[in-house]
Structure formats: structure tokens, C-alpha cells
Amino acid sequence: MSDFFTVSVLLATLAAGIRLATPFLLAALGETLGQRSGVLNLGVEGVMLLGAYGAYYATLRTESVLLGIVIGLAVGGAMGIVYGVVTLALKAEQGISGIGIFIFGLGLSDLLFQKQVGTPTPIDGLGDLAIPVLGDLPWVGEVLFHQNVLVYVAFLLVPAMWYLINRTPFGMNVRAVGETPEAADSLGVSVNRTRYITIFVGNALAGLAGASLALELGIFQQNLTNGHGFIAVALVYFGAWRPVGVMAGSMVFGLVSAMVLQWKTLGIVVGTTASIVGMFPAVLTILVLVLVSRRTGSPSALTRPFERGH
Amino acid sequence: MTTLIRSLIRRSWPVGLVVLALAVSACAEEETGRSADDPIRIAMVGPSASNDLAFTQSMVDSLNRLGQEYNIEVDITDGTFVIEDAAVAIRGYAEDGFDIVLAHGSQFGGSLSEIAPDYPDTYFAWGTSRDTFGLSNVYSYSVKSDQGGYINGAMAAHLTESGTIGVVGPIEVGDIKAYIDGFVAGVASVDSSITVNVNYIDSFSDVALAAEAAQAHIEAGADVLTGVSQMTVGATGVAREHGVLWFGSQSDQTPLGEEIVVASQIYNWDYQLGQIVEDLLAGEQNGRVITADFSNGGLTMAYNPNFALDADVREAADAVQAGITDGSISTGIE
Amino acid sequence: MLAAALIGAVMLLILGANPLTGYAALVDGAFGGTKNLANSALKAMPLLLVGAGITVAFRTGVINIGGEGQIIVGAIFSTLLVLAVPDVPRFLLVPLAFLFGALGGAVWGGMAGALKSYAGVNEILSTIMLNIIAVQILNLLLRGPLMDPGEIERGSRIPHTERLSGNADLPILPGGTRLHLGVVVAVLMAVACYVLLFRTTQGLRLRASGHNPFASLYAGMSVKRNVVLAFMYSGAMCGMAGVTLVFGSEGHRLATDGGATTFTGAAGFNGIVAALFGGLHPLWTIPASFLFGALLVGANAMQRAVQVPAALILALNGLVVVFVVGSMQARARLGRTAARLRAEARESPADTEAPDPDAAAEAPP
Incomplete structure (x- = not known):
């Protein structure tokens, strides 16, 4: 145990926790926006996989990480349009169509990878970007300011998303549409247009989350995300539909995962004990959900398609 | 939910028809025997x-x-x-x-x-x-596989400067465990003061986990890594990013990082x-x-031609391989 | 479905394969000859159990995507039983294994139901987490106390149990195929789900809960209790799927591949798709599961014939789900009855307090 509590290992664990939290955070922030407008997207996992593959493939072919990020966003956005048509225009049941999107993304990303790439070919992913001055701070600099660019983007999105939802006219529409779509509609707010935008942005962020995973790893493979997307959806509930809460949830997940890995690396937990530790984040989420659901309510119109005039 | 269910029920009859049609189209199967000229x-x-x-x-x-x-x-x-x-x-x-x-x-x-x-x-x-x-x-x-592990381990021991080496393993089974045990023994045969951290991530396929395990090793001071199974593509990505050396096993893993892969044990x-x-x-x-094993040609070493391996280290590795092949060196595994 | 088949054909063309050859290989691989038909039926068996169980949950107004975890816990329960009493005669041990499997699945499903009813936790999230926990428990057991002693002795340490008692093998059906008792059980249980839902008072209550929870409440039913029950029934079905996957497998042991899907082959998810194909009706789920199982089997044949990865079928299945749900709802809008019901529920004062309106099963204060 003593090995773990050295300053350098602790700092490294914190830094790793932040890095691991990033894909969760990006996807969960996008999902938060969608859910605040009353749309549940269970397909995050599938969108992440497609975004991850798109980013990986673009970077592999062009050697431009930037293009990879853009493609990740674009693929996510495109899936957002599809999901918007399905759930808004066709008013499909959101939970099930999300599962459909997940299965579609899982299959298509694997199919394209096998046909277009095949053998695992590494790419030069995102390197760490040290922030001048801040990066030189003792301890803090190492943990917070030696990360890849998408980590900064993700954490800067937290206040941005908070501002968007709580302090802008658009955000007000989003909240209105998510709570009482009929009232919003009667005030002249287009429910579906608002939801199309939130779904588009939310899915684009899911695509970016996938891209962050693929570019951080510098590789793609079948089912790369391995449940990240579903956990991101859970984190929205965990964070009680507030960006800061979502960030806290993502950090808990990231830090716990980082700690488990460090412990295993240093031989603090071995073999079967590791499985027990591996359950910890899931058990924790359930406990938090039990507490959170008592305290706060979800957007009232969540999963409910809007229909005018009845 | 209810509307969904109702309309689903109304629409489900075509499924039954398709099943029926396809089931009817079933046909008989064939059997083949082999004669001397057949492949x-x-x-x-x-x-x-x-x-x-x-x-x-x-x-x-x-x-x-x-x-x-x-x-x-x-x-x-x-x-x-x-x-x-x-x-x-x-x-x-x-x-x-x-x-x-x-x-x-x-x-x-x-x-x-x-x-x-x-x-x-x-x-x-x-x-x-x-x-x-x-x-x-x-x-x-x-x-x-402990034999190639031993050779890789010996080389790793010569190449590490930090005195810490990391191993990313999937599940503690069969040839994988043998490789890793052989690797650890190989390191110890050169310098028993070197720390070898072994991390079994409990998955053959989770590259993200493998990458984080590699990251954790590097943060713990490792400057040489090795690993086995298809999930290691995640670990080699991290190794490349940090310029940490890599030893492979099973297949020639040079394509995963021309600048960091030193050598791989190959299963033939x-x-x-x-x-x-x-x-x-x-x-x-x-x-x-x-x-x-190495004596019957079932195992071989593949060196990355683009990696400038120190001649002394290569010589030492060849000597270990020769010793293992003729039986004068034992890995001590099993 | 036709649309998905067309998109699939286009994708095959883009990937440089002849769609006709591809589909021919798929159909032949799935339905060509008794052996392939039997393989399709075997693949369909766990999907049917999971799918029919899921119809019970859906009809009660809850979504059960915890099939994976429930399959695993059911398999663990039945395996523990068989390890404990391997010498019980076959005619007793096989039914007992199913019983324990159902029990395990019901416990795991019931937890999600209880969390929803009494703690207000969204079932989609709790089941995802319970799936993760079940996988870890399985890994823990197979890596530890349940590992085949032979594996420990040989040092190969493959994470599976010993070959389980032959008295628990699901008997092979006559006819020279690999079909075993599990297929019969699956069909019978699907029929049982139908009877439960449509021919019993309890089924009426469950459906009423799903149909209009508020009306049910006024009628004096416990919607909370019905949600827990529905999850237990659904879980029990998944647990039995776990039993067929262990005692009907070639290896006759509980095993894991070390990945996220362990031994289930994602049946917990695929079962949902099968249930959707079957219009969320237990009886229609029977042919739908068979068709879906056949697709999965045929996909492998297609992969070999035209070198297009079987993942194509997975992608198409996703599309089918989206299309089916999408077109369904569009039609449903013609009939406004349910929508009006929902609108009423929405306007009822209860809704403002309910933490989760989708959860609809929440009691008003």
C-alpha cells in the first residue's frame, strides 16, 4: 500500500483519472443537453463507436489529427440528424430506437474497420499539450495542464454548457421544451426545432467522445468503447441533469478506474480481488442513483414525443 | 409505449410468412470423402x-x-x-x-x-x-513461450535505464503466463534488482484498458514494456507516444511501432x-x-530491422538463445 | 425489413461483393439442410427465452435491458446447484437446474424492479450497472472458487468450471440433430408468457399497469409491486436462457472469454431485437427469434462466401430496429386513443411530483 501513497504515483493517478474521465464527460454533456430538451438517447455507445472509427480512419489516411477530430464531430452530428428524424419526425420510442442506433453503430464500425483497415494499424494520436506557465506549476501543473487538447475542451465545455442551458435564450427554450413542451409551443417556441438542435449537438459531442478515445489510444478495434456510452447516459442521471454534477460523476468514474489500474500495476490488488474492485464504479453508480432520484426530478417531458393539439 | 405495442402486433404477420417460406426452402446436405489425390x-x-x-x-x-x-x-x-x-x-x-x-x-x-x-x-x-x-x-x-520470454527479459534488463519494467498481460493462462514468467526470470537473470511490475488486465480484447495499464506502468517509472495477446495494440500506442521500448510475443509486432519495438518472439x-x-x-x-521450442524451430525471434539495437545487447540475446536451444540455459519455468 | 435488406444489398455492392451471392450464402447457411436449421434454432433458443421474457416487462411498461446480467446470474445459480448435488438423477436435476436458473435471473431482475419501484432508479441505468456487476461476479468465481481443479493442477488456469455433471446435460432430441431439450423449454416458456399475460388475472394487472398506471392505481392495484413482478418474470426467463447456454452447450460448463460478453453471445441484447421483431407478443417472438437466430448463423456463412464481415448483419439489425420502431409509431398516430390516455395522465396532478414520467409506474403522493 505504501507504494501507492507516494506523491508522484498519486499525482499520476489523478492525471490519469482526468484523462479517463474525458470521453465520459464529453458524451455525458451532450446527453445532458438532449435530455434537458426531453430527448433520451440510448444510442450514445453506437454513435461513439462511429465517431471513434471516423476519427481513426481520417487520421490514418491523412495523418491529420485535427481532421480526425472534425470527422468525429461530423459523424456524430450526422447520426444526430438520423436520430432526430427517427424520434422527432417519426416519433419512434426513444429507448428502443436508441438500442437500434447502438447495434447499428457497433456493427457498422466493426464492418468498416475490417474492410477498410483490417490489421491493427497504429496512428499518431493526440499528444499531451502542456499549457504555458500553468503547466509549470508544481503538482497542479502536472496533473491538470499536461493533458491532450480534448481534455481541455471537455472541461471547458462544462461551464459553457452550464451557461448555454441556464443563461441564454436558447437554453431557456431547451428547458421549457424539456419540462412543458405544450406551454413552450403555445409561446411560439418550436419544440421540434429546439430538439433537433440539441440532438445534433448532443450526438456530435458523442462522436467527439469516441474520437477522443480513438485518438488518445491511437488505434481502433471492434467495440472499442466497451460500454463507455451507456455509462455516460447513467452519468447524466448521476449528475442530476446539471453539467457540474455530470463532471463530478465523470471524475468519480475516471478516478476510480485510474486507481484500480494503479493498484493492479503496483501489485496492491491481485487476481480475484481485482474483480471486486472492478464492480465498485457500478455499485457506486446505483447507490448514487438511489440518492439522486429522491432529491431531484428528471425533465418532465423526457422520452415523450411532442404532439400538438389534443 | 402502449401505442407502440399495439401497432407492433398488427404488423408482425409478415415475419411469420418469411419464416415459413424460408423453412420450406430447406434442402438436403452433402457428404465428402477424401482420396489420395485430393488436397x-x-x-x-x-x-x-x-x-x-x-x-x-x-x-x-x-x-x-x-x-x-x-x-x-x-x-x-x-x-x-x-x-x-x-x-x-x-x-x-x-x-x-x-x-x-x-x-x-x-x-x-x-x-x-x-x-x-x-x-x-x-x-x-x-x-x-x-x-x-x-x-x-x-x-x-x-x-x-517462457523461452522467448526469457530472451526478451534478458534484453529488457540490459536496455532499461530506470530499473523498472512493465508487463501488460491479459488473463493468467497457459502460454501467456509462461511467457510472462519467463520474461520475469529473464530479467532477473541479468539483474535481480530490477523491478518488474506485472498487470493482468483480465481481458484479451480491451485495448483501452491495455492502454491505461501501459500508462500506469510508465507512470510507475517503467521505460521498457512487454505484453501478450491482441489487446496489446492499445499498450503499444501508449509506448510509442512516450518513446518506451516494447517487446512482443506470438507474432512479429514490428508493424505496431517501428521506432519502439525491439524484438518479438514468434510462434511458428x-x-x-x-x-x-x-x-x-x-x-x-x-x-x-x-x-x-527454439530447438525444433517452433519458436523464433524476430528483430525489428529499423531499431538500432546495441550490438552488445544483441550478442547477449543471441547467446541466451543459443544456450536455451542447446539446453545449457534453463528458464526455470515448469 | 425490406428496406434494411435493400440497404444491405447496396452496402454489399459498395464493399465489392455480389449481393445475390451474399444473400444466397446467408440463406443457405441459415436454412440449407437440417443441420443449418438446427443451428439456427439453437442460436434462437436463448433469444426466444430472453425475448419472450422481455415482452412481459414491456407490457408492464418497463424496459428490461438487463438480460445479460440476468442470464449470467441464472447460469451461476444453476451451476452452483449442479456442483453441489451432481448425483441427483437426471429427470430431477435438469428441472432443478432450470428452477435455480430462473430463481437467479428473477433475483437479479427483481433487484432492478425494486430499485425502480422503491428507490425511483431508472431501470435502464440500473440494469446496465447490474450487467457490469454480474460480469465481475462471474469472472471472480471462475478465476477463483469455481475454477476447474484440473486447470489449476495443469497450471493452464483457463477460467471455466469443470465439466458439469452429465446428469444435468440437456437431453438431445431424437432426429439426429444437435437440438436439445432447451429448444422445447424455450417454446413452452414463450407460450407460458402468453398465457400469463393474456389468460390470467395477474397478466391483466401487469398489462393494466403498463397501459395506464394511474387508472390501475385508482382500481386498487399496486403498480410498484407489478413492476417488481414483471422484472422477476422477465429475469426468470433470462435466467433459464443462462441454463440452456451452460447445460446445452458443447462444453457443458460455465465459461468466460474474458471479455464483456462472457458466454452469452450478447443474447441479452439480441433478445430485445427478437422481441421487437415479434411485435412484443410472446407467441410471435417464437418465429421472430428463429428468424433472427438464423440471420446470425447465416451471417457467418455469408462472411465465408463473399468475404464480407458478419458485422454487416449486426449493422442491418440495428437499422431494422430503428425502421420498425419508426414506422410503427408513425402508423400508431392514426389511432389517437392511446395518445389521449397519455395526455390525461400527463395532466393529472400526480405527474408533477413523479420523479420520472417515463417510469409512469411511480405512485402519486
Whole structure:
């Protein structure tokens, strides 16, 4: 145990926790926006996989990480349009169509990878970007300011998303549409247009989350995300539909995962004990959900398609 | 929810029709026997992709080489990580009259022990393992992967400057455990003061986890890493990013990082396959355990031509390999 | 479905394969000959159990995507039983194994139901987490106390149990195929789900809960209790799927591949798709599961014939789900009855307090 509590290992664990939290955070922030407008997207996992593959493939072919990020966003956005048509225009049941999107993304990303790439070919992913001055701070600099660019983007999105939802006219529409779509509609707010935008942005962020995973790893493979997307959806509930809460949830997940890995690396937990530790984040989420659901309510119109005039 | 359910019910009748139509179209199946001039039909069932740069690919490559020596016809089902899917494929191949059926994965043994008795004329081979279930038509192949591990470990010990080396392992089984134990022994044979952190991530396929494990090793001070199985592509990515050296096993992993991969131990199944094919041609069934090592050519080392390996280290590695081959050096494993 | 088949054909063309050859291989691989038909039926068996169970949950107004975890826990329960009493005669041990499997699945499903009813936790999230926990428990057991002693002795340490008692093997059905008792059980249980839902008072209550929870409440029913019950029934079905996957497998043991899907082959998810194909009706789920199982089997044949990865079928299945749900709802809008019901529920004062309106099963204060 003593090995773990050295300053350098602790700092490294914190830094790793932040890095691991990033894909969760990006996807969960996008999902938060969608859910605040009353749309549940269970397909995050599938969108992440497609975004991850798109980013990986673009970077592999062009050697431009930037293009990879853009493609990740674009693929996510495109899936957002599809999901918007399905759930808004066709008013499909959101939970099930999300599962459909997940299965579609899982299959298509694997199919394209096998046909277009095949053998695992590494790419030069995102390197760490040290922030001048801040990066030189003792301890803090190492943990917070030696990360890849998408980590900064993700954490800067937290206040941005908070501002968007709580302090802008658009955000007000989003909240209105998510709570009482009929009232919003009667005030002249287009429910579906608002939801199309939130779904588009939310899915684009899911695509970016996938891209962050693929570019951080510098590789793609079948089912790369391995449940990240579903956990991101859970984190929205965990964070009680507030960006800061979502960030806290993502950090808990990231830090716990980082700690488990460090412990295993240093031989603090071995073999079967590791499985027990591996359950910890899931058990924790359930406990938090039990507490959170008592305290706060979800957007009232969540999963409910809007229909005018009845 | 209710509207959904109602309309779903109304629309479901076409499904029934399609099923009916397809069921009616079922037709009879065929059987084939082998005469001397026919090619030897070999089927392989592998857990991951044929081009995984690891365990499955090592067998695919060996089958390709075997094809240059013998008249064979190969059929491959890869990506069957679900054990029962593999079992169905194994039985399917036996049923279809393949001469040799390879169950390439130690996790397939449980199924094979039940299937093999039903097809006494079919030659089955599986590995890595050392268990033939007492059946004459079952061959099991294994590798002394601890030998290459030992060589890699010795080199790693020479190359580390920090005195810390990391190992990213999947699950503590068979040839993987042997490789890692051999690696640890190899390091200790050069310098017992070097720390070797071993981390089994409990997955053959989770590259994200493998990457984080590699990251954790590097944060713990490791400047040389090794790992086994197809998930290591995640770890090599991290190693590249940090310029940390990498030692591979199973297949030549040079393509994963020309600037960091030092050397890989390669599994050549040619030796074992050759023995089984010879038995088949002679019409004999001598189900047994066939073990590959450096002395019979079943194991070889591949050095990355683009990596400027210090001549002294290479010399030391060659000496260890020679010692292992002639038996003067023992890895101390098993 | 036709649309998905067309898109699939286009994708095959783009990937440089002849769609006709591809589909021919798929159909032949799935339906060509008794052996392939039997394989399709075997693949369909767990999907049917999971799918029919899921119809019970859906009809009660809850979504059960915890099939994976429930399958695993059911398999663990039945395996523990068989390890404990391997010498019980076959005619007793096989039914007992199913009973324990159902029990395990019901416990795991019931937890999600209880969390929803009594703690207000969204069932989609709790079941995802319970799936993760079940996988870890399985890994823990197979890596530890349940590992085959032979594996420990040989040092190969493959994470599976010993070959389980032959008395628990699901008997092979006559006819020269690999079909075993599990297929019969699956069909019978699907019929049982139908009877439960449509021919019993309890089924009426469950459906009423799903149909209009508020009306049910006024009628004096406990919607909370019904949700827990529905999850237990659904879980029990998944648990039995776990039993068929262990005692009907070639290896006759509980195993894991070390990945996220362990031994289930994602049946917990695929079962949902099968249930959707079957219009969320237990009886229609029977042919739908068979068709879906056949697709999965045929996909492998297609992969070999035209070198297009079987993942194509997975992608198409996703599309089918989206299309089916999408077109369904569009039609449903013609009939406004349910929408009006929902609108009423929405306007009822209870809704403002309910933490989760989708959860609809929440009691008003």
C-alpha cells in the first residue's frame, strides 16, 4: 500500500483519472443537453463507436489529427440528424430506437474497420499539450495542464454548457421544451426545432467522445468503447441533469478506474480481488442513483414525443 | 409505449410468412470423402481476427507456409470469441468432412473434449494446451513461450535505464503466463534488482484498458514494456507516444511501432502442423502433445530491422538463445 | 425489413461483393439442410427465452435491458446447484437446474424492479450497472472458487468450471440433430408468457399497469409491486436462457472469454431485437427469434462466401430496429386513443411530483 501513497504515483493517478474521465464527460454533456430538451438517447455507445472509427480512419489516411477530430464531430452530428428524424419526425420510442442506433453503430464500425483497415494499424494520436506557465506549476501543473487538447475542451465545455442551458435564450427554450413542451409551443417556441438542435449537438459531442478515445489510444478495434456510452447516459442521471454534477460523476468514474489500474500495476490488488474492485464504479453508480432520484426530478417531458393539439 | 405495442402486433404477420417460406426452402446436405489425390482439407477456428498481429495470425501465417509444402485446402472461421460459436464451427467442420480441424484457443478445449469422440476419423488439434483427453484423434500443441520470454527479459534488463519494467498481460493462462514468467526470470537473470511490475488486465480484447495499464506502468517509472495477446495494440500506442521500448510475443509486432519495438518472439506452428499432417498421410492417429521450442524451430525471434539495437545487447540475446536451444540455459519455468 | 435488406444489398455492392451471392450464402447457411436449421434454432433458443421474457416487462411498461446480467446470474445459480448435488438423477436435476436458473435471473431482475419501484432508479441505468456487476461476479468465481481443479493442477488456469455433471446435460432430441431439450423449454416458456399475460388475472394487472398506471392505481392495484413482478418474470426467463447456454452447450460448463460478453453471445441484447421483431407478443417472438437466430448463423456463412464481415448483419439489425420502431409509431398516430390516455395522465396532478414520467409506474403522493 505504501507504494501507492507516494506523491508522484498519486499525482499520476489523478492525471490519469482526468484523462479517463474525458470521453465520459464529453458524451455525458451532450446527453445532458438532449435530455434537458426531453430527448433520451440510448444510442450514445453506437454513435461513439462511429465517431471513434471516423476519427481513426481520417487520421490514418491523412495523418491529420485535427481532421480526425472534425470527422468525429461530423459523424456524430450526422447520426444526430438520423436520430432526430427517427424520434422527432417519426416519433419512434426513444429507448428502443436508441438500442437500434447502438447495434447499428457497433456493427457498422466493426464492418468498416475490417474492410477498410483490417490489421491493427497504429496512428499518431493526440499528444499531451502542456499549457504555458500553468503547466509549470508544481503538482497542479502536472496533473491538470499536461493533458491532450480534448481534455481541455471537455472541461471547458462544462461551464459553457452550464451557461448555454441556464443563461441564454436558447437554453431557456431547451428547458421549457424539456419540462412543458405544450406551454413552450403555445409561446411560439418550436419544440421540434429546439430538439433537433440539441440532438445534433448532443450526438456530435458523442462522436467527439469516441474520437477522443480513438485518438488518445491511437488505434481502433471492434467495440472499442466497451460500454463507455451507456455509462455516460447513467452519468447524466448521476449528475442530476446539471453539467457540474455530470463532471463530478465523470471524475468519480475516471478516478476510480485510474486507481484500480494503479493498484493492479503496483501489485496492491491481485487476481480475484481485482474483480471486486472492478464492480465498485457500478455499485457506486446505483447507490448514487438511489440518492439522486429522491432529491431531484428528471425533465418532465423526457422520452415523450411532442404532439400538438389534443 | 402502449401505442407502440399495439401497432407492433398488427404488423408482425409478415415475419411469420418469411419464416415459413424460408423453412420450406430447406434442402438436403452433402457428404465428402477424401482420396489420395485430393488436397488435405484443414479447417481452423480462431478467437480473434486473422490479422490481429497476435495469436490468431500466427496460426494463419503458419497455414500459409504449410500450403507451400503440402497440397492443402484451408477454411478459416475467425473472430469466434464466443466459445459456443466456436464449438458450433468446430462441429460444423468435422461434420463437413474436413481432415484436420484446428481449435486454436485454449478456451475451446472444454467443447472439443465433447465433440472429438463423435468424429473418430477427424484429426483434431487444439492449443495451447497439454491435454489430449486420452483420445487418439486429438493432438494438442503448446509452446515453450517462457523461452522467448526469457530472451526478451534478458534484453529488457540490459536496455532499461530506470530499473523498472512493465508487463501488460491479459488473463493468467497457459502460454501467456509462461511467457510472462519467463520474461520475469529473464530479467532477473541479468539483474535481480530490477523491478518488474506485472498487470493482468483480465481481458484479451480491451485495448483501452491495455492502454491505461501501459500508462500506469510508465507512470510507475517503467521505460521498457512487454505484453501478450491482441489487446496489446492499445499498450503499444501508449509506448510509442512516450518513446518506451516494447517487446512482443506470438507474432512479429514490428508493424505496431517501428521506432519502439525491439524484438518479438514468434510462434511458428509449422512444426506441429507438419507432424499432424505426416500422421494423417501415414494413416495413423497418434494423438499427443506436441511442444514447440527454439530447438525444433517452433519458436523464433524476430528483430525489428529499423531499431538500432546495441550490438552488445544483441550478442547477449543471441547467446541466451543459443544456450536455451542447446539446453545449457534453463528458464526455470515448469 | 425490406428496406434494411435493400440497404444491405447496396452496402454489399459498395464493399465489392455480389449481393445475390451474399444473400444466397446467408440463406443457405441459415436454412440449407437440417443441420443449418438446427443451428439456427439453437442460436434462437436463448433469444426466444430472453425475448419472450422481455415482452412481459414491456407490457408492464418497463424496459428490461438487463438480460445479460440476468442470464449470467441464472447460469451461476444453476451451476452452483449442479456442483453441489451432481448425483441427483437426471429427470430431477435438469428441472432443478432450470428452477435455480430462473430463481437467479428473477433475483437479479427483481433487484432492478425494486430499485425502480422503491428507490425511483431508472431501470435502464440500473440494469446496465447490474450487467457490469454480474460480469465481475462471474469472472471472480471462475478465476477463483469455481475454477476447474484440473486447470489449476495443469497450471493452464483457463477460467471455466469443470465439466458439469452429465446428469444435468440437456437431453438431445431424437432426429439426429444437435437440438436439445432447451429448444422445447424455450417454446413452452414463450407460450407460458402468453398465457400469463393474456389468460390470467395477474397478466391483466401487469398489462393494466403498463397501459395506464394511474387508472390501475385508482382500481386498487399496486403498480410498484407489478413492476417488481414483471422484472422477476422477465429475469426468470433470462435466467433459464443462462441454463440452456451452460447445460446445452458443447462444453457443458460455465465459461468466460474474458471479455464483456462472457458466454452469452450478447443474447441479452439480441433478445430485445427478437422481441421487437415479434411485435412484443410472446407467441410471435417464437418465429421472430428463429428468424433472427438464423440471420446470425447465416451471417457467418455469408462472411465465408463473399468475404464480407458478419458485422454487416449486426449493422442491418440495428437499422431494422430503428425502421420498425419508426414506422410503427408513425402508423400508431392514426389511432389517437392511446395518445389521449397519455395526455390525461400527463395532466393529472400526480405527474408533477413523479420523479420520472417515463417510469409512469411511480405512485402519486
